[in-house]
Structure formats: structure tokens, C-alpha cells
Amino acid sequence: FHLPSILAYDLGASSGRALLGRLTDRRIEVEEVHRFGNDPVAVGDRLHWDILRLFHDIKHGLLKAKLAGETPGSLAIDSWAVDFGLIGRGGELLGNPYHYRDRHTDGVMERTTARLTPGRIFGRSGIQFLPFNTIYQLAALKEADSPLLAQAERFLMIPDLLRYFLTGEMHNEFSNATTTQLYNPLLGGWDAELLGDIGIPSSLFGTVVQPGTPAGRLRPSLKEELGIGAIPVYTVAEHDTGSAVAAVPALERDFAYLSCGTWSLMGTEVDWPVITDLAQELNFTNEGGVGGTYRLLKNIMGLWILQETRRTWEKAGLTLGFPELVALAEQAPPLRAFIDPDDAMFLHAGDMPARIARYCERTGQRAPGTPGEIVRCILESLALKYRYVLELTERLSGKRFGGLHMVGGGIQNALLCQWSANAIGKPVWAGPVEGSALGNLAVQWIAQGEIADIWEARKIIRESFPVTNYEPRDGAQWEEAYGRFRALTRLS
Numbered sequence: 001f002h003l004p005s006i007l008a009y010d011l012g013a014s015s016g017r018a019l020l021g022r023l024t025d026r027r028i029e030v031e032e033v034h035r036f037g038n039d040p041v042a043v044g045d046r047l048h049w050d051i052l053r054l055f056h057d058i059k060h061g062l063l064k065a066k067l068a069g070e071t072p073g074s075l076a077i078d079s080w081a082v083d084f085g086l087i088g089r090g091g092e093l094l095g096n097p098y099h100y101r102d103r104h105t106d107g108v109m110e111r112t113t114a115r116l117t118p119g120r121i122f123g124r125s126g127i128q129f130l131p132f133n134t135i136y137q138l139a140a141l142k143e144a145d146s147p148l149l150a151q152a153e154r155f156l157m158i159p160d161l162l163r164y165f166l167t168g169e170m171h172n173e174f175s176n177a178t179t180t181q182l183y184n185p186l187l188g189g190w191d192a193e194l195l196g197d198i199g200i201p202s203s204l205f206g207t208v209v210q211p212g213t214p215a216g217r218l219r220p221s222l223k224e225e226l227g228i229g230a231i232p233v234y235t236v237a238e239h240d241t242g243s244a245v246a247a248v249p250a251l252e253r254d255f256a257y258l259s260c261g262t263w264s265l266m267g268t269e270v271d272w273p274v275i276t277d278l279a280q281e282l283n284f285t286n287e288g289g290v291g292g293t294y295r296l297l298k299n300i301m302g303l304w305i306l307q308e309t310r311r312t313w314e315k316a317g318l319t320l321g322f323p324e325l326v327a328l329a330e331q332a333p334p335l336r337a338f339i340d341p342d343d344a345m346f347l348h349a350g351d352m353p354a355r356i357a358r359y360c361e362r363t364g365q366r367a368p369g370t371p372g373e374i375v376r377c378i379l380e381s382l383a384l385k386y387r388y389v390l391e392l393t394e395r396l397s398g399k400r401f402g403g404l405h406m407v408g409g410g411i412q413n414a415l416l417c418q419w420s421a422n423a424i425g426k427p428v429w430a431g432p433v434e435g436s437a438l439g440n441l442a443v444q445w446i447a448q449g450e451i452a453d454i455w456e457a458r459k460i461i462r463e464s465f466p467v468t469n470y471e472p473r474d475g476a477q478w479e480e481a482y483g484r485f486r487a488l489t490r491l492s
């Protein structure tokens with residue numbers, strides 16, 4: 001007896017993918033049916049997601065599944081956090097959603113926190129201060145007197161919106177809702193006071209539904225267009241990091257994870273948000289997860305810096321793939337120059353090699369010159385920042401971790417995994433690569449009663465996919481480097 005396959009769409013900031021999953025004899029098998037680019041589009045001063053192209057690729061994934069002879073029993077979508085579309089009269093999407101790296105939020109977090117106080121915002125949401133949080137994006141629209149707000153009747157986050165395109169139903173999913181900094185976990189709903197503070201009507205926000213809720217079926221026009229059945233659609237942890245952490249193949253209750261893609265998200269899972277002065281001071285977040293869990297974590301700028309470096313060189317005629325970049329870094333001399341990846345200068349798109357040079361000048365270091373030196377500087381700095389944030393996670397949670405679980409596309413970079421182990425002085429357990437898509441599949445199976453809970457899912461994932469073990473090496477050199485890194489980056 002075989003259960004039908006099910007379909008997971010995982011949309012990352014750098015690419016999207018559709019994975020078919022099958023659960024047979026407590027083992028998961030996956031097949032990637034579609035992978036597609038996710039290229040934001042700059043128009044004038046604005047940066048948008050190409051939301052209709054993403055929807056086109058979601059439909060294309062369905063078509064490819066059908067051509068492969070598969071009839072998925074269900075599907076779900078997860079994506080990056082914080083971004084949203086506004087829906088107007090007649091159910092029309094108003095405008096193209098903004099990209100969280102658009103500059104319209106520049107200065108808005110500072111103005112909003114000065115007015116409301118950080119304590120009020122963190123105390124009510126438990127979410128870290130990031131300049132692109134939904135609360136500041138909405139406040140920016142309000143400050144600009146955006147016509148979108150005047151027309152808006154509903155607020156949908158990116159997966160809510162794509163799910164709505166598929167089904168015609170509007171639901172606000174919990175894990176992603178928490179990333180807005182407008183959801184109050186203590187009240188268990190949208191925070192009407194914070195919404196009032198920024199002048200946004202509560203009526204835009206619907207009831208929040210948990211991951212693993214049936215959320216409609218493909219709408220008739222789509223069935224007709226693609227010649228397929230009325231596939232049921234579920235909510236999952238629609239925040240990709242929530243799905244990734246649900247798939248961490250940990251057997252121990254207290255574990256540390258690093259979801260390693262465009263962003264590096266590091267932290268631990270907790271049963272209840274840690275909303276304390278220390279959490280606020282260290283700027284940790286409490287994002288909602290599967291089965292009532294929360295992710296106590298911190299954003300680290302991640303491989304975004306490498307992606308933009310690669311794009312800068314490509315525009316100058318030097319096209320290098322990630323494996324080639326990693327090979328060049330390996331040949332460059334070790335532990336020379338460091339950056340703080342989380343310096344605000346690295347947030348927006350642009351010429352990262354030039355910014356790295358500027359950072360080094362500012363901190364009295366010789367700037368890396370060759371491509372290999374530059375990539376080495378980025379990867380080593382990330383590894384050192386991982387150590388810093390892992391130490392903060394231990395301090396804040398009171399837990400001690402025997403090693404670090406890494407998941408996501410970044411673990412295909414074996415050098416980064418090894419250097420992370422070296423920097424933290426503990427083993428790194430790397431796998432699976434497609435963490436978010438697997439967490440997405442697992443929550444669909446939990447909703448359908450095929451898997452009991454995330455702990456059983458983690459066990460099944462552990463038995464279905466390889467985990468690579470990286471033991472720490474070169475302890476003394478990395479210890480010395482960490483001291484220099486801390487001094488240069490002024491991290492206390």
C-alpha cells in the first residue's frame with residue numbers, strides 16, 4: 001500500500017523549488033519536480049518581488065508533477081518572512097509586493113521605536129528589531145500616505161497570498177504572522193494596540209490559523225487550466241525558517257540549529273517565548289513554529305553577502321559558480337581579514353567586495369584583494385559570527401549544546417561547515433539540504449495523521465537522509481582569530 005505523493009513549494013529569496021514527497025514504511029523519499037529563479041525586479045527607486053512569475057512557477061510545478069504521472073494528495077507553500085500583499089475590493093492584489101530590502105523603510109524603525117519605545121514593541125511581540133519587519137514596512141506606507149493603504153481590505157503574507165491565488169480563500173498563517181512584529185503571543189492574536197500605534201486598521205487582519213490546517217482546494221479555473229483535480233491545500237509553518245527547524249533531525253530536546261541559506265538563522269527551540277530584558281538587549285527573536293513551539297533565534301546576514309559578491313563579479317564579466325568560489329577560498333591564506341556580516345552596510349543589494357574593502361579600511365585591516373581572499377573573508381567571518389551567536393544562545397537559554405545542527409542550501413559548502421565547526425569548537429552535523437521543503441512535507445503528513453508530531457517527523461527525517469559530521473580542527477588558530485574578530489567588530 002502506497003500513500004499518494006504530496007507536494008511542497010519552498011520559496012527562498014534566491015530560488016524556489018517544488019518537491020514531491022512520498023512516505024513509505026516510515027521513510028521519506030523526495031523528488032524535485034521544478035526549480036526556478038526568484039529574481040526581484042527594481043523599478044525606479046523601488047524593489048519588488050515578481051509575484052506573478054512566482055505564481056506562474058507554482059502552476060508550472062503542478063504541470064510538471066502531472067506530466068510525471070503524479071496526482072499529489074495535497075500541497076503547501078512556505079517562503080521567506082515579513083513581506084506581504086494588500087488585497088482591495090473584489091479580491092484584487094493592489095500593486096506588486098515590496099521586497100524587504102527596499103529602501104522605503106530606511107529610518108522608519110528608528111522613528112517608530114523612538115515614538116513607541118523598544119520595550120513596548122518587544123514586550124508585546126517578542127520579535128527582534130530588524131529594519132524590514134512588517135511593522136516598519138506598514139509604517140513606511142502610512143508615512144508616505146500610500147494609496148495602497150487607502151484601498152486595502154485585507155493583508156496577506158507571501159505564502160497566504162499565493163495560497164489565495166490557488167484556492168480563492170484568505171487565511172493568515174501563524175508562524176509567518178509572528179514575524180510581522182505585530183502578533184502578540186501572550187494574547188494569541190494580532191496586537192490591536194501596536195496596529196493602532198502605527199495607524200493601520202485591525203480589519204485588514206484575519207483570524208490566525210495554525211500550521212497544518214486545511215485551507216481550501218485548487219479553484220475551478222486552475223483545475224481547468226492545468227487539467228488536474230481539486231488538490232487540497234494546507235497551511236504549514238509557512239515561514240521557511242519555521243519549516244526548516246521543524247525538519248532539523250535532532251533527537252535531543254535541547255538542540256542548537258543553524259538554517260543556512262540566503263540568511264543564517266541560529267538559535268534553539270523553546271516551548272514559550274523568552275520575552276525578557278536580556279532577550280531584548282541581545283536582540284533575539286521568538287518566532288512561532290509547529291506544535292506550539294517557538295524559535296529563540298538571531299538573524300545573521302548569511303550567504304547573501306556571497307550571493308551579492310558573485311553577482312557583482314558576474315556583472316563585471318567574471319562568472320563563477322558556488323563550488324568554484326569555495327575552491328578559490330580554500331586556496332587563499334587563512335584568518336587574515338574579518339568583517340561583521342551584520343554591519344548595516346551589507347543589508348542592501350550592491351557591490352559587496354567594495355563594501356568589504358571599506359569595512360577593512362575603517363577597522364585598520366589590509367583588505368582582501370583576490371576573489372579567493374574575498375570569499376575566504378566572508379566565510380570565515382560568518383563562521384566566527386556563528387560562534388558569537390551560539391554563545392549568546394547558550395547564555396540566554398541557559399542550555400549547553402554539544403554541537404550544531406546545520407540545514408539548508410549553504411551546507412553544500414563543506415568548507416563553511418568545517419570552518420563553523422572549527423570556530424565553535426564543537427561538531428557540526430550537516431543535513432538535510434532541503435530542510436524547509438521537508439518541514440513543509442512533514443507538517444502536511446502530521447495534519448493528515450500519517451506522522452504523530454514533529455519529534456516523530458525528525459526521527460523519520462534522520463533515518464531518511466544523510467547527516468555529515470564535521471569535527472572541529474585547528475582549535476588554537478581559531479581561538480586566536482575569534483579574539484581578533486571580537487575586537488575588530490567591537491562585539492562584547
Ligand code: ADP
Nearest residue numbers: 012013014015261262303322408409410412413
Ligand atoms: P534560500 O532558500 O534562502 O534561497 P538556499 O537554502 O537555497 O537559500 O541556499 C542558497 C545558498 O546555498 C547560496 O547562497 C550558496 O551560498 C549555497 N550553495 C548552493 N549551492 C551550492 C554549492 N553547490 N556549493 C556551495 N554552496 C552552495
Ligand code: LRH
Nearest residue numbers: 079080081082240241263
Ligand atoms: C529566511 C527568512 C528569515 C527572515 C528573512 C526575511 O528565508 O525567512 O527567517 O528573517 O527571510
